[in-house]
Amino acid sequence: MNIQNNERAFKPAEYKSAVKPVWCPGCGDHSVLLSIQRALAELALPPEEVAVVSGIGCSSRIPAYTNCYGFHGVHGRSLALATGLKVARPDLTVLVASGDGDGFSIGGNHFLHACRRNVDLTYIVMDNRIYGMTKGQPSPTTEPDWDTAIAPGGTGLSPFHPLVIALASGANYIARAFSGDISGCAKLIVDAIRSPGFSFVQILSPCVTFRPDQQKGWKDFIRPAMVPETDDHGRAARRLMTDDGFNIGVLFRGARPPYQPQPLDHRDPSHLEAEFVL
Amino acid sequence: MTQTGQETISVVLTGSGGAGVMTAGQTLLDAAASLGLYGLMTRSTGPQIRGGEAAALLRFGRRPVLSHGDRFDLLVALDFENISRFGAEIPLGASSVVIADPAAGDPPEFVVASGARIVHVELAKLAKTIPGGRISMVALGALAQMIGLPESAIVGAVAASVGKKKPDAIVTSEKAVALGAAAAATLTPGARIAAPDRLDSERWSITGNEATGYGAIKGGIRFVAGYPITPATEILEWMAPTLRQCGGVLVQAEDELASINMIIGSSFGGAPSLTATAGPGLSLMIESLGLAVASETPLVVVDVMRSGPSTGIATKSEQSDLNIAVNGLHGDAPHVVVAPTDVSDCLLTAQWATHLAESLQTPVIMLSDQSIGQARAIIDRPEDVAFTATRDIWTGGESPYLRYGLTDSGVSAMAIPGTPGGQHTADGLTHNERGTPSSQAHDHVAQLDKRQRKLENFDYSDHWAEIDGDGEIAVVTWGSSTAPIREAIAAARDRGAKIKLIALRLIAPAQPQKLAAALAGVKRVLVIEQSHSGQFWRYLRAHYDLPGEVTPIFRSGPLPFRPGEIGGYLAHGGL
Numbered sequence: 001m002n003i004q005n006n007e008r009a010f011k012p013a014e015y016k017s018a019v020k021p022v023w024c025p026g027c028g029d030h031s032v033l034l035s036i037q038r039a040l041a042e043l044a045l046p047p048e049e050v051a052v053v054s055g056i057g058c059s060s061r062i063p064a065y066t067n068c069y070g071f072h073g074v075h076g077r078s079l080a081l082a083t084g085l086k087v088a089r090p091d092l093t094v095l096v097a098s099g100d101g102d103g104f105s106i107g108g109n110h111f112l113h114a115c116r117r118n119v120d121l122t123y124i125v126m127d128n129r130i131y132g133m134t135k136g137q138p139s140p141t142t143e144p145d146w147d148t149a150i151a152p153g154g155t156g157l158s159p160f161h162p163l164v165i166a167l168a169s170g171a172n173y174i175a176r177a178f179s180g181d182i183s184g185c186a187k188l189i190v191d192a193i194r195s196p197g198f199s200f201v202q203i204l205s206p207c208v209t210f211r212p213d214q215q216k217g218w219k220d221f222i223r224p225a226m227v228p229e230t231d232d233h234g235r236a237a238r239r240l241m242t243d244d245g246f247n248i249g250v251l252f253r254g255a256r257p258p259y260q261p262q263p264l265d266h267r268d269p270s271h272l273e274a275e276f277v278l
Numbered sequence: 279m280t281q282t283g284q285e286t287i288s289v290v291l292t293g294s295g296g297a298g299v300m301t302a303g304q305t306l307l308d309a310a311a312s313l314g315l316y317g318l319m320t321r322s323t324g325p326q327i328r329g330g331e332a333a334a335l336l337r338f339g340r341r342p343v344l345s346h347g348d349r350f351d352l353l354v355a356l357d358f359e360n361i362s363r364f365g366a367e368i369p370l371g372a373s374s375v376v377i378a379d380p381a382a383g384d385p386p387e388f389v390v391a392s393g394a395r396i397v398h399v400e401l402a403k404l405a406k407t408i409p410g411g412r413i414s415m416v417a418l419g420a421l422a423q424m425i426g427l428p429e430s431a432i433v434g435a436v437a438a439s440v441g442k443k444k445p446d447a448i449v450t451s452e453k454a455v456a457l458g459a460a461a462a463a464t465l466t467p468g469a470r471i472a473a474p475d476r477l478d479s480e481r482w483s484i485t486g487n488e489a490t491g492y493g494a495i496k497g498g499i500r501f502v503a504g505y506p507i508t509p510a511t512e513i514l515e516w517m518a519p520t521l522r523q524c525g526g527v528l529v530q531a532e533d534e535l536a537s538i539n540m541i542i543g544s545s546f547g548g549a550p551s552l553t554a555t556a557g558p559g560l561s562l563m564i565e566s567l568g569l570a571v572a573s574e575t576p577l578v579v580v581d582v583m584r585s586g587p588s589t590g591i592a593t594k595s596e597q598s599d600l601n602i603a604v605n606g607l608h609g610d611a612p613h614v615v616v617a618p619t620d621v622s623d624c625l626l627t628a629q630w631a632t633h634l635a636e637s638l639q640t641p642v643i644m645l646s647d648q649s650i651g652q653a654r655a656i657i658d659r660p661e662d663v664a665f666t667a668t669r670d671i672w673t674g675g676e677s678p679y680l681r682y683g684l685t686d687s688g689v690s691a692m693a694i695p696g697t698p699g700g701q702h703t704a705d706g707l708t709h710n711e712r713g714t715p716s717s718q719a720h721d722h723v724a725q726l727d728k729r730q731r732k733l734e735n736f737d738y739s740d741h742w743a744e745i746d747g748d749g750e751i752a753v754v755t756w757g758s759s760t761a762p763i764r765e766a767i768a769a770a771r772d773r774g775a776k777i778k779l780i781a782l783r784l785i786a787p788a789q790p791q792k793l794a795a796a797l798a799g800v801k802r803v804l805v806i807e808q809s810h811s812g813q814f815w816r817y818l819r820a821h822y823d824l825p826g827e828v829t830p831i832f833r834s835g836p837l838p839f840r841p842g843e844i845g846g847y848l849a850h851g852g853l
Contacts, residue, residue, distance in 0.1 A: 019714055048698045053543065063703045064714060069695040070703030071546055072715075073539065074569050080536035084543030084551070085695075087529055088501045092547070092695050113532035266525040269495045276482035276492075278311050278656070 010044050012037035019064045028179035028205030029059055032126055035182050035203075036066065036095065039189035043093075050093045053082040055107060058133050059099035059126035059205070068095075076106030079114040079123065086119050090260055093193060094120075100127045100139040104162055108140070111162075115169035118197040120258040124189065125162065126179070126205035128215065136210040146214075162202055164240045167233065167252055172197035174236070174252040176245075178222045179205040184248065191250065197258040204246070218246070225249040279313065279426055283472035286339035287425050288347045290368050291417065293356030295323070295330045298414030301439075303334025306418060307483070307654060308435035309427060314477035316342045317656040318621075320649065322367055323593060324360065331360035333368065338425075340474050344620040344655060345761035348842035350374055351469040352424055353394070354417045355382060356401060362386040366837055370394045375468035377401075377420055379413075397465050404457045410447075411454040419458025426470035429459050480659040486650035487512040487554075489624035489660075490580055491520065494552050496625070497632025498667025499578065500526035501549040503540035505533055505559060508592040509648040510582040513554035534559035538566040541577045545570075546704055548694040550636055550667040554580040557599045558589065560643070564606045567641050571611040571729065573704040574682065574692070576635040576642075576669060580628065583647040585835045594836030595649035597757050597808040603643045604786050604817060612730050614642040615785040619744055619760040621655040626663055627783060630741055633665035638732055639689060645785065649758045649838055672700050680711040684724055688732025733787045742784040742792055749776030750801040753848075754793075754824075756782045756814055759806055759839055766844035775848070788821035801826040804847065810834035 015037040023029050040050060050068040054060035056075035063070025069092075073081050078096050086094045103111055103125045114123065129146075131137040137150045141162065145154035166174050173195040177185040185203060192199035204222070206215035225247040230236050236252040243251075289306070293299040300321060307319045317338045324330035335350075337343050349369040353376045355361060361368075365388035370376070374394035378385060379401040389396065399420050405411040415436070422432050436451040484492075491513050494502075502521060504514040518528045526549070531537040534555055541551035555563065560581045570577055583599045585591035603615045614634050618627035627644060635642040672679060672691035681702040683690040690711075693700025707715040708722045716722070744760065747767065755763055760781040767777045780796050797803065803824045807814035815830035831847050 046698070048701055049696055051547075051695050052703075064705070067701055069546075069693075069701050071543065071573070072703055072705045072707060073542065073573075074566055074706055077535055077539040077566060080531065080539035081543035081546075083529070083536070084501065084503060084540030084545075085547045086543075087527060087540075088544035088549040088551075089547035089695060109532055110536055113536070261522075261527040261529065263525045263527060264522045267523050269492070269520075269524050272492055272495065272520050272523070273482075273659075276484045276488070277659075278481045278483055 008044070010041045012041045015040045015047055015067050017065055017067045021065050022061055023058060024209045026208040027058070028128065029062070029126055031179040031182050032124065032185065032203055032205055033062055033065055035185035035189055036062070036124070038182070038186035039193065042186065042190050043193060045093055049091070050095065051085060052095045052097060053085065054078050054097040055102040057099040057102040057131070059097055060102055062097040076102055077110065078102070079107060079110040079121070082121050083114065083117065083119050086121055087261060094122070096121055096123045098123065098125045100125065100129060100141045101131045104140040104160065112165070112169045114198055115166050115171035115200065118170065118172050118256050118259045120197055120260065122189065122192045122199045122201065124201050124203060126203050128205050128207035128211065130207050130210050132207050132210060161240065163251065164237070166200045167236055167240060170256070171200045172254040172256045173199035173250070175201045175250045176248050177201055177203045178218065178248055179203050180219045181222070188250070195253065197256055221246040222248055225251060229253050231255060279428065279473035280470065281473055283426060283470040285341065285472065286337055286343055286347060287469055287471040288337045288350045289352045289354070289421060289425060290333055290335045290350045291354050291421070292331070292333045292361045292364065293414070294359050295326060295332050297356045298412055299332045299334050299356065302414040302418050303336055305432065305435045305439060306336060306421065307656065308438065309422070309431040310338045311481060311483055311656040312434055313427065313431050314474035315339065315471065315656065318343045318346065318653055320346070320653045322364055324363060331363055333364050335367070338471055340472060342657060344622065345765060346838060346840060348840045352377070352421065353389070354421045355379070356413055356417055357382045358386055362388060373469065375424065377424070377462070395468070399458070399461045401458070404461060405454060407457070408450060408453045410450045412451070415451045415454035416458035419455035420462035422455070423459040423462035424465070424468055429455055482657050482659055483654060484621065484657065485512065485652060485654045486618070486621040486624045486646060487582065487652065488516050489621060490554070490628045490644070490646060490651070491516040493625035493628030494578065494632055495520060495524055495526070497629035497665055498550040498636065499552045499632055500524070501541060501544035501551040502526070502528040502553065503531045503537045503544070504528070504553050504555065505531050505537050507556045507559050509584055509652050510554040510556050510580065512652070513580060513582070534562040535566065538563040538579070542566060542570055542573070542575050545575050545577050546695070550576065550632055552578040552580065552632070554582065556582050556584050557586045557602070560599060560602060564602070567613065568607045568609060568611050569706040570641040571607065571613050572706045574639040574729070575704065576639050578631045578635050578642050578644060580644045580646060582651040583645060591836050593648065595647045595758065595808070595838065596835030597647060597759065598810065598813060598834070599645060600785065600809065600813040600817060603645055610726055612733050612787060613640050614638065614733065614787065615645060616642060616783055617645040617757045617785055618650060619757065619781045619783065621650055621653050622657045622660050624650060625660050629663060629665045632667055636667040636669045638736060639669070639692060640733065645757060647758050673697065674699060678712060681713045682709060682725060682728065683711050684728055687735050688728045738784055738789065742782070742789050743796065744779070744781040744783060745796055746779040747771070747777060749778045750799060751776065751804070752778040752780055752797055752800040753804045753806055754780045754782070754818065755806045756785060759808055762839040762841045763806055763844050765841035766848060769841065769845055770848050777848070790822050793822050797825050803828045804831060805829070806831045806844065806847070808833065808835055808839060
């Protein structure tokens with residue numbers, strides 16, 4: 001992002017819209033919204049210079065709840081839409097909001113390529129290990145034995161590890177946060193926005209409606225990562241492969257330059273005719 | 279060149295891949311253009327990635343030629359290996375001449391059956407007499423001699439393409455061309471092209487895909503995302519470097535789902551945006567095209583159609599994506615569909631498509647096809663048109679800002695990110711004027727009405743169709759079928775028939791009043807198109823009242839319509 005020295009301070013409330021969220025009371029996404037507002041205020045970014053892009057799902061409702069520019073697109077394609085926006089408008093700060101179904105299942109391919117491409121985006125995935133909007137189906141991060149109507153007795157499938165996939169795909173910044181810790185979450189989002197290139201923040205955001213028994217206890221498992229952040233892929237791979245999913249903090253910080261193709265010139269198109277003239 | 283000769287001449291060069299057939303074809307086209315001839319070159323290749331069989335199909339004329347003729351006057355075969363696969367694409371007749379290398383063996387059945395005169399020139403042997411000599415250059419020399427093009431024009435075209443850096447290569451080619459020409463000079467002459475009029479207009483050598491790319495940039499496109507697909511890739515490859523010269527960029531996406539969403543994002547950011555694809559890619563983009571309709575995001579999708587469904591024949595043409603382009607979107611999703619009528623028209627149509635998308639804040643699908651997109655033509659410089667990207671941009675004013683305000687025109691000013699006070703969320707959910715999601719009936723109806731109204735109220739000017747001639751009989755067509763129909767109608771008019779041609783450039787939204795006016799006094803309508811199920815005819819039936827007797831004529835690709843085939847349909851109808 002382009003951090004400028006803005007003349008005035010902003011309050012978190014200035015990033016809030018008048019639209020009332022559709023989320024259930026107690027949903028972790030309320031806290032993520034607050035964290036984003038706090039982070040933007042901390043960075044003193046004028047709301048009109050921020051765009052929040054999303055796909056479909058509970059988490060993807062976020063753009064309209066902010067006072068920023070927003071795009072609530074189709075299921076799974078938020079990273080592609082945000083890539084086009086940021087490449088065309090490098091002056092904007094672009095946040096992408098997603099969930100574990102939108103981001104890792106239907107949008108899985110775009111996740112790989114956004115990590116690889118390294119456009120300067122901040123990708124916030126609210127992971128509650130469930131499809132909430134469609135009322136309780138297993139997602140790619142759901143445990144194999146979780147019993148649901150669509151998969152009685154559980155899927156039997158191992159959940160995949162989005163942070164490991166991000167690392168293997170070339171993500172430049174990988175962090176995990178917990179929605180219950182609003183100030184810690186906001187701090188990580190600030191750091192992620194400041195970090196050049198593609199920054200991936202997985203936010204554990206409990207679903208209190210469909211998975212209360214399993215997820216209300218998350219707050220007891222959460223702990224700050226015991227080892228400091230690393231820029232070494234090998235170390236990062238080992239720690240991410242062995243982590244239990246509840247270590248919070250920046251887990252990898254690389255130094256790859258962002259992808260930002262630029263025009264070479266601003267000539268009038270008529271000069272292109274020379275190629276055709278006989 | 280002599281004054282006596284044919285108005286047009288058709289030649290084809292065939293050989294196995296790597297023999298230099300395409301390069302030789304391009305050289306021949308350049309040579310003819312340098313003499314003041316118009317021309318058209320299309321390529322036919324097999325499915326092999328490299329190698330395999332290849333044919334360069336060319337037609338030259340004293341007047342503009344934008345489609346192939348009924349048969350080839352001359353076939354030059356470097357070898358006969360797999361040429362039979364192209365038999366259906368290379369119609370020959372008793373008056374045709376086939377130059378073959380005796381070492382290539384017996385000619386294939388379709389050549390023999392045509393009754394064409396087969397003559398032998400030892401192409402390979404002659405090439406070997408020159409160190410570094412290429413068989414394709416010997417063949418070019420023979421070909422030029424046969425149809426009456428001066429050797430010097432061929433040598434000049436070789437020199438222009440090889441460049442000054444390789445003087446030896448030019449000398450070698452010159453010798454090879456001379457040997458081929460000398461050998462052909464001993465043969466009984468065949469069809470020759472008449473000398474062109476004095477070259478007094480600016481001519482271009484351009485492919486349909488290049489013309490599409492240039493028209494788009496002229497129209498204001500500054501962001502492109504795309505995924506490689508035959509036969510649209512050349513649009514992306516041409517635009518990648520040229521866009522960057524003109525203040526734009528191109529991103530290669532990971533798939534077509536990403537392409538379309540990237541351009542929705544870039545357009546939301548204020549950059550007029552485009553993607554180019556073919557049928558399979560368009561199929562993948564359909565859901566997000568609906569998002570562009572609902573969120574009122576301007577963009578252009580060029581579909582260079584190929585034979586479908588599914589993978590179909592990736593390298594060959596068909597007009598069978600009309601249904602999906604018009605009706606593929608779920609929900610009631612009005613948008614614009616346009617189509618160029620020939621190689622040259624790709625420029626205007628792409629420029630117009632950009633203008634329409636930006637003016638109407640809606641997706642525009644441009645239906646080009648393989649036979650237009652991958653053909654190279656020598657054309658008169660297209661006339662300049664004034665279509666540019668003119669988006670209604672919100673710069674401040676009323677509060678709260680209503681992104682989807684219910685205006686009379688249906689078009690509501692768009693705030694671009696960065697504009698204070700214009701913050702809103704563009705949404706594929708049904709929304710109210712502000713953009714806030716709504717499931718209320720009145721918002722749904724009001725926004726559906728708004729999006730329909732903006733397309734209905736717009737003045738599409740005379741560009742909605744190409745209309746030519748008068749008469750009680752009209753041929754209604756679209757896209758690449760237009761050029762051979764034009765030629766067939768011209769021939770019928772020479773016989774005294776009175777036929778009107780109407781080629782729609784604006785497919786959707788339908789223009790019933792304009793077509794009714796154009797068909798005033800017409801008693802019989804022929805609808806001609808290249809689709810197996812008569813997609814265009816059925817579309818016309820749904821939206822237009824066609825007068826009098828209507829005769830639908832449709833067939834699938836991949837073989838192009840030829841003027842004689844169209845002439846047959848006209849004659850069958852007693853025209």
